[in-house]
Amino acid sequence: MSGFPILTLMLLVPLAGAVGCLVSGDKAARQIALVATLIDLALGAVLWAQFQIGGPQWQFVEHVPLFAGFSWALGIDGIALLLILLSVFLMPICIGASWEAVTKRVGEYYAAFLLMETLMIGVFAAQDLYLFYIMFEAGLIPMYLIIGIWGGQDRIYASYKFFLYTLLGSVLMLIAMLWMAHEAGTTDIPTLMAYDFAPAAQTWLFLAFFASFAVKMPMWPVHTWLPDAHVQAPTAGSVILAGVLLKMGGYGFIRFSLPMFPEASAQFSGLVFALSMIAVVVTSLIALVQHDMKKLIAYSSVAHMAIVTIGLFAFNVQGLEGSMIVMLSHGLVSGALFLCVGIIYDRLHTREIDRYGGLSINMPRYALFFLLFTMASIGLPGTSGFVGEFLSLGGIYQVSSWVALVCTTGIILGAAYMLYLYRRVAFGDQKHADAAAMTDLTPRELAMVVPLALAVLWMGVYPESFLAPMRADIAALDARVARAKPAGDAKVTPGKPVVHAEEHGAAHAEHGAAPEGAH
């Protein structure tokens, strides 16, 4: 690997773009933002191409001791690589989604988004505890501004709630980090991942981190900031919130909670399962009765994230891989669904489901893509949603059949609320003349949904592309947590040995009867 600091470059490009957007006019700001995000996308592609599968665990490592007490340390493994790819993939789409919808204070808007991109990549690439914390927390500022300035009716309430909820969750994590750094004598994340904290201390550390990640994830019952934030945020804000910000919680569990506190993770897995089971059922039922499209998708996000958490705490390879794929898939699919809502919102300026109907007649292309993403959200085989949910639930089935049973109802309920939504929006009569007069997708909108649709199908048909980079890292994590693995109730036994042909023959000979039977 060459010493070229590609990760730093990926952080600096959007940052420079943000500064450029702040000082330039509306039109130029849009172009600067698009170019900056496309450059980052290209860099992300380079990153993926250069990433050596089966190579060292941490690649593209940079380490500059710039600060007192912590360093500018970056580096990625397969897990971080995939999440960075998700971020850089969604960003140009976000920029495109706001191209015409945002007309006031355009420069500041794109600056906030580009800043957000820097911080998201920073979170996934940080290899220093405090650097991670700074990036993790800093994301609140641009998101607060995005929701508060460009949001909907109740944007101020939503922005406060978003900020204070997540801040309260995170500050406790900082205290835990300070203690860990003092105890272990290092802030280097890879070192800490191999450090064994005393089990009694792990309990407290786990709870402090849990407070932060559970809010970010979000897990029931601390999910209530999410529907507000999603509904009030502008379309691109919702895409980035659902697509990437929620993944920071899951990433936190994978990177910190599980490897650093395996015993405590096992100890609290019952709590996680209970919260996740409640989340799957309760938020799915809530989603079923929503009149607001964005709120419906927001609640479905909570349900999907619960599938992520049960997979993570299943303590086995299937569960962990499944969780990662659910996160990636949900990033694409929920982003795409918010985009679909945004596309019709831009035309009719309402998110009320009843104001639409029969869109498949006047917007056939739109209806096609919306159907694809709806199916992916449900988890139809062939789409990305299926792969992740299947692996996650398969993982949890080894641990507890009951949890698997309850969480699988989420798929049924998911089908219910998503199909119900689709029926009301796309099928049926064209009740409203204004909705019936809406035009189909413009080339700009097609350019946004087509890549998402292709990615969803790719991940559904050939998930190996995405599983391969993280396989070694997931295996390492599984080995790390193996010592604390709780006993499952599945009592998995090795399958019966396959009966070989000769034995077959012998058996036949022995019985010497009914030669035309069998086979």
Next chain:
Amino acid sequence: MDWSQSLRLIAPEETLSVAGLILLLVAAWAGDKAARAISIAAVAALVAAMALVAPALCNGAMGPETAAFGGQMRADAFASFAKLLIYGSAAVALVVAPSFFDRVRAMRAEYPVLVLFAAVGTGMMVSAGDFLTLYIGLEMNSLASYVLAAFLRSDDRSAEAGLKYFVLGALASGILLFGISLTYGFTGTTSFAGVHAALGGGLNTGMVFGIVFVLAGIAFKIAAVPFHMWTPDVYEGAPTPVTLFFATAPKVGAMGMLMRVAIVAFGSAAGAWQQIVIFAAVASIVIGALGAIGQRNIKRLLAYSSINNVGFILIGLAIATPQGSAAMLTYLAIYVAMTVGSFVVVLALRDHNGAPVEDLADMAGLSTTNRLLAWVMLVLMFSLAGVPPMFGFWGKFVVFQAAVDAGFMPLATIGIAASVIGAFYYLKVVKVMFFDEPAGKVGRESELVHSALLIGTSLFLSPLGYLLTKWLGGLTGHAAAALYHFA
């Protein structure tokens, strides 16, 4: 210790005193016409004094060779660090004053002279090695400050601020003196080192009373809860350049004095005052945050914010370790930058006729009418709230790091959880500036001095500030080491 060396050690104080006296004479003969020239000369004197104190900090001066006049004054790295902040903020208070006072035709020649004397007194507070030196420094600062608070003679609020500050300040001085006399009575000495030695031999009730009264007196000066009630009124009533001065120089001075008294004089009885400081710290954080929520006047809001920040600084003292003291100094340095920045924003907020705007509601939509001001204020507010990546986070970070390293987990947890309450009202300011419809009250014209100061402070407080952490950590480490190395 010969006199010449003692005199050399207090060169900064001599420079400022002599400059102050000469400028006083100039003011008496030349009158208010010379106010600007006197201001410039005073700033020059402060800069010269800063140049004189800087070497002690860079060399990490500590130990017996820094003690002047038999230990009455100490010119060590600790004093030097605090004095740099004090003289620097006094200079800022002079630089921003003319444009403010000129508008009401109140720019008088005595303003720079009073600021100089207050700076001398404040510098003595942090250098004091003896309770009597401390008291003289404190009164020198206070007397000048009372006059400064009431400087706008025709303004009722200013007069009220001066009176309140005087009455409560005198009360605080009385309490402090009572504590000093008790301490002297039970230990037989007024020198910090002597008290340290005497308390090391065991505590009795009288000594505990002495410690409590001394700390209560100082708590008034740093505006820590429960002795904070004068702060919002004085900050609101005093002319804004004076408020800027009050919120920075005397605050640093009183905090430095508190550190030296607690760690040097009472250091051998840390158990006796740690609980008091812990209480004051947590109460200041919580009450400072809650009190700010309902404020409509930006200066009152900043007053509560300073109470809140004092609470965080006190956490560093409560743990009584060198790391904690270094963290306090780091916090103080960042706090001074944040405070200077926010009050310069308040100074720059003028309506179309040039009259000052202090109502939070009048700042509505500032981001569309005056972008620079709004973005600087955003950086300052998130910095004060301690939200990364702003540099204000670093102050809180080092303080909590010191607390955690010293094993004060519950204190750190409560403190940081309470900081979320504070975040609410900082967010409110950002909300008013960025989310609300423009009120159109604030004019566009800006002054070069203001813009330069604002850009400087916001660059320091932006993430670029983290590049200074090593340098800042080295300096505060020296300064804190000097504090503990007093024998």
